[in-house]
Each structure stands twice: as structure tokens, then as C-alpha cells.
Amino acid sequence: MTLVPRSLLWRTVLLLALLLVAGHFAWLQLFRVSEREPRALQVAQQIASVVNLTRSALITADPAKRIDLLRDLAQQEGVQIYIAEPNEPVEPLPDRPFVRMITAELQRRLGADTRLLGTRDGMRGVWVSFRIDDEEFWVRLPRERLERAEQLRWIGWGVLVLALSVVGAFLIVARINRPLRELTRAAEMIGRGRTPSPVSESGPSEIRTLARAFNQMAADLKRIDEDRALLLAGVSHDLRTPLARIRLGVEMLEPQADATLREGLVQDIEDIDAVINQFLDFARVTNETSIASELDLNELVNAVLERYQHQGKPVSAQLGSVPRLQLKALAIQRLLTNLVDNALRHGSAEAQIVTGQSGGRAFVEVLDRGPGIPVEEAERMLQPFTRLDAARGGAGTGLGLAIVDRIARLHGGTVALTPREGGGLRARVEFPMMQAKD
Numbered sequence: 001m002t003l004v005p006r007s008l009l010w011r012t013v014l015l016l017a018l019l020l021v022a023g024h025f026a027w028l029q030l031f032r033v034s035e036r037e038p039r040a041l042q043v044a045q046q047i048a049s050v051v052n053l054t055r056s057a058l059i060t061a062d063p064a065k066r067i068d069l070l071r072d073l074a075q076q077e078g079v080q081i082y083i084a085e086p087n088e089p090v091e092p093l094p095d096r097p098f099v100r101m102i103t104a105e106l107q108r109r110l111g112a113d114t115r116l117l118g119t120r121d122g123m124r125g126v127w128v129s130f131r132i133d134d135e136e137f138w139v140r141l142p143r144e145r146l147e148r149a150e151q152l153r154w155i156g157w158g159v160l161v162l163a164l165s166v167v168g169a170f171l172i173v174a175r176i177n178r179p180l181r182e183l184t185r186a187a188e189m190i191g192r193g194r195t196p197s198p199v200s201e202s203g204p205s206e207i208r209t210l211a212r213a214f215n216q217m218a219a220d221l222k223r224i225d226e227d228r229a230l231l232l233a234g235v236s237h238d239l240r241t242p243l244a245r246i247r248l249g250v251e252m253l254e255p256q257a258d259a260t261l262r263e264g265l266v267q268d269i270e271d272i273d274a275v276i277n278q279f280l281d282f283a284r285v286t287n288e289t290s291i292a293s294e295l296d297l298n299e300l301v302n303a304v305l306e307r308y309q310h311q312g313k314p315v316s317a318q319l320g321s322v323p324r325l326q327l328k329a330l331a332i333q334r335l336l337t338n339l340v341d342n343a344l345r346h347g348s349a350e351a352q353i354v355t356g357q358s359g360g361r362a363f364v365e366v367l368d369r370g371p372g373i374p375v376e377e378a379e380r381m382l383q384p385f386t387r388l389d390a391a392r393g394g395a396g397t398g399l400g401l402a403i404v405d406r407i408a409r410l411h412g413g414t415v416a417l418t419p420r421e422g423g424g425l426r427a428r429v430e431f432p433m434m435q436a437k438d
């Protein structure tokens with residue numbers, strides 16, 4: 001698993017967030033460095049004042065009152081005075097640029113022999129030495145004089161600003177992403193051979209150009225589809241008449257002519273005729289304009305079933321209850337015929353038609369016990385001129401399922417080709433029950 005998000009939205013948000021964090025830290029660092037010196041000088045000045053005042057007070061105070069003075073300083077200002085002793089255990093303050101600046105400034109103000117310590121005699125604080133005559137003293141100030149509690153507050157504010165910026169980045173990117181999502185959805189529809197409704201041509205100029213180009217492409221594809229159907233219809237129509245003449249001619253051949261040759265020719269002519277019919281059907285559903293009327297799906301199934309049984313084909317039916325639907329009778333019969341033909345030709349020698357309703361939709365299924373269609377190929381088989389065994393030749397045009405799909409869509413329905421439990425294919429067409437009138 002990779003930690004990089006896959007969608008453009010989250011990638012951009014992540015990148016922006018990283019950029020903001022980096023920028024924020026750079027800014028914080030800059031701020032810290034630039035305010036360090038003035039702050040060091042200020043702190044040094046305060047400490048120097050405390051030391052100078054204490055020193056003057058000690059020098060000028062009445063010796064009898066010195067003890068009281070020291071106690072007052074300790075209680076009211078947190079300032080404690082000690083007399084330095086030789087070899088006392090001491091530790092310096094941490095060696096930071098800030099501390100070095102303060103030390104330098106204190107030595108400048110109080111004399112070069114001024115010392116600054118972190119711990120003396122096991123007591124933490126800020127220890128500053130000063131002299132009265134030859135005697136050395138320590139002033140102990142609370143450590144807070146050096147640290148700044150506000151620093152933590154700065155970090156808190158920084159985190160808040162950062163969180164707000166990330167939320168802002170998300171909103172901006174989501175806004176840019178919305179038209180892209182719409183485009184993706186439409187492109188996916190085209191990939192599945194559907195015609196999407198035009199995407200809205202608004203927003204920033206790049207997105208608008210992209211949307212316009214996309215709509216143009218979708219319209220072109222639709223036109224190419226229609227042109228192809230028109231071409232097929234024209235050619236097929238023109239082939240029909242000469243084909244009928246050839247058939248007539250073959251049938252009128254001398255009876256003594258080779259009977260097998262004649263039968264072969266008639267079979268070929270029938271195959272060609274079937275292909276032409278399929279072409280014409282395809283062209284017809286692409287430009288279908290007939291009016292739908294309220295019909296009983298089961299009645300249409302029965303009509304088709306009768307025709308097959310009349311020809312002695314092993315087709316059976318199991319009809320469930322289906323409400324009357326808005327249907328185009330001829331188109332639905334064509335749909336059923338194509339599915340049953342497939343079951344008989346590509347599937348087993350037997351086909352079963354099932355009708356019924358489930359989940360608020362009416363359905364008709366054609367089932368067989370043949371080799372079926374691999375799940376990953378099912379969607380592709382609904383495209384025109386696609387066949388599983390195209391490499392091996394074979395009689396079909398590859399239009400049958402494309403016609404089924406188009407007829408289903410004309411009725412607001414869907415086609416699903418799924419494996420049948422126990423082997424074979426389940427071709428299922430679902431129709432919405434509340435069909436709007438054309």
C-alpha cells in the first residue's frame with residue numbers, strides 16, 4: 001500500500017499542506033532569529049538593572065537593616081543574594097546563541113569579570129555575579145526571566161493558522177475538481193459506449209476549453225455512430241434487391257445441376273440475408289422513432305416463443321407476473337430474438353426465457369447452458385462488431401448484443417450478461433416499471 005493518495009483532490013491538498021507547513025516553519029525560524037537579538041538585549045538590560053540596584057542598595061543600606069533588605073528583595077522580587085565561596089559547585093547555562101548574547105551584554109554593562117550560571121550549589125536559576133570591593137556576590141533570579149512562556153502560545157496559533165489554511169486549500173481544490181469529476185464521469189460513460197449529456201462549459205478558461213472539446217468529441221462520436229448506421233442501412237438496402245434476384249436465379253437453375261452446389265449457394269445467400277437483416281436492424285434501432293405503448297411483456301415473449309416452437313427449436317419459458325410496461329413491440333421482439341438466437345447458436349442447444357419483477361424493476365432473462373461469456377468481456381460484447389471468437393471467423397456480425405443494448409436503453413433499461421449458476425449465460429434485461437411516455 002502506498003501512502004500517496006490516488007485522487008487528484010487529495011494529492012493536491014496534501015501537496016498544499018506540505019507547502020504550507022514548510023512555509024510556516026521557515027517563517028517561524030526567520031521570526032525567531034530576527035527577534036532573538038533585541039530580546040537578548042532587553043533581558044540583559046533588565047538583569048543588569050536588578051544587579052545594579054541590588055548592589056547600590058547593599059552598599060548604601062544601613063548595615064543593621066541589610067538582613068531585612070535581603071528578605072524583602074527575596075519575597076517581593078524573587079531576587080536572592082548570596083556570598084560567593086571558593087570552589088562552590090556550579091553549572092553554566094545551556095550554551096545557546098541567546099544565552100551567549102545575554103552574557104556578552106551583561107559583561108559589557110557590569111564588567112568583564114561578571115559570570116552567568118544556570119545552577120549553583122544545586123539550585124537552579126539565573127545566577128549573576130557582582131562585586132562590592134573585593135568580595136564577590138551572587139544574585140539569583142528566577143529562570144523565567146530568560147524563557148518566554150509566549151513561545152508556546154505562538155506554536156498554538158501557528159497550528160491553528162495551519163489547520164485553517166489546509167481547510168481553505170481543500171475548499172479551493174475541491175472547487176477546481178468538481179468540473180473534472182463531471183468530465184471523468186462523462187468520459188467513463190463514453191468508454192462504455194454510452195452518450196453522456198453534455199458537461200457544463202463553465203468555470204476557469206482551461207476547464208471551459210476542456211469541457212467544450214469534450215462535448216464536441218461526444219457529439220462527433222454520436223454523429224459517427226449515426227452515420228455508420230445510415231451507411232449500413234443504405235448498403236444493406238441496396239444489396240437486398242440483387243440478392244433476391246440471385247436467389248431466384250439459383251432456384252431456377254436447371255434441375256440436373258449439382259444439387260449440393262445449389263444447396264450450398266442457397267445457404268450462403270441465406271447467411272448473407274441474415275447479415276443484411278442484422279445491419280438493417282442495427283440502423284433501425286439507432287434511429288428508432290416508433291411510439292411505445294402499454295403492453296404486456298409476457299405476451300411479446302409468448303409470440304416469440306411460439307415462432308421458435310413452430311420451427312421445432314427447444315425454447316421454453318417461465319413467465320412471472322409483470323405489470324404492463326411502455327414498450328415498442330417490434331423492438332422488444334427483436335431484442336428477445338437476438339438473445340434466444342445467441343443462446344441457441346453460441347450456448348447450448350436449449351434456451352429458457354424467464355420474466356418477473358424484483359427491486360421495483362421488471363426483467364426478462366434468456367438462459368442457456370453453453371460456455372458463457374467471461375465476466376471481463378461482458379461489457380465489451382455489448383459494443384457493435386465485437387465477438388468472442390472473432391479470430392476464428394464464424395457467421396455472426398457481432399451486432400446482436402449491440403442491438404439488444406440499444407433497445408434496452410431506448411426503454412430506459414439495462415442489459416447484464418452474467419454467468420449462470422451451474423454453467424452457461426444469463427442475459428438479463430431490466431426495465432423501469434414507471435416508464436415515462438414518449
Ligand SMILES: Nc1ncnc2c1ncn2[C@@H]1O[C@H](COP(=O)(O)OP(=O)(O)OP(=O)(O)O)[C@@H](O)[C@H]1O
Nearest residue numbers: 342343346347372387388389396397398399400401
Ligand atoms: N449465449 C451465449 N453464450 C456464449 N457466448 C455468447 C452468447 N451470446 C453471445 N456470445 C458471444 O458474444 C458475441 C457477440 O454476440 P452478438 O450477438 O453481439 O454477435 P453474434 O451473435 O456473433 O452476431 P449476430 O448476433 O450479429 O449475428 C458472440 O460472437 C459470442 O462470442
Ligand SMILES: [Mg+2]
Nearest residue numbers: 342396400401
Ligand atoms: Mg447474436
